[in-house]
Amino acid sequence: MLKIPKQIYDQMLVHAEAEAPNECCGLLAGKNGTAEAIHPMTNIHQSPVSYMIDPKEQFAVFKEMRAKENELIAIYHSHPHTEAYPSATDVRLAYYPEAVYIIVSLENPERPVLKAYRIIHNKISPEEFEVLAS
Numbered sequence: 001m002l003k004i005p006k007q008i009y010d011q012m013l014v015h016a017e018a019e020a021p022n023e024c025c026g027l028l029a030g031k032n033g034t035a036e037a038i039h040p041m042t043n044i045h046q047s048p049v050s051y052m053i054d055p056k057e058q059f060a061v062f063k064e065m066r067a068k069e070n071e072l073i074a075i076y077h078s079h080p081h082t083e084a085y086p087s088a089t090d091v092r093l094a095y096y097p098e099a100v101y102i103i104v105s106l107e108n109p110e111r112p113v114l115k116a117y118r119i120i121h122n123k124i125s126p127e128e129f130e131v132l133a134s
């Protein structure tokens, strides 16, 4: 089960709200399924319906993760107008079976919803997560 410190959980929501109406995206790094660091990334699509992490930023973060012996724990992005469920494009572009895919939905702006999934071989399965009190 994925473990997310409260501070990182809140930062994902803040990032989603800051980028709205466009999708936000970012990476969580850590060890043994526990997120230890959040890396907000630039969505080079700057779109309300899709995202692509800036490859240069991603390369830099992957390098830093290796240096710290951290793993890629999760990839998050937001759905400003739709539910927190992977779109057909999200499934098609899910290149990291080792990572959890987190989606923040702002469909109801008063009540953001965050959900996590594994996407392996085009199959979506919900991933449980726990928010750790900080």
Ligand SMILES: [Zn+2]
Pocket: 077, 078, 079, 086, 087, 090, 103
């Ligand atoms: Zn999506």
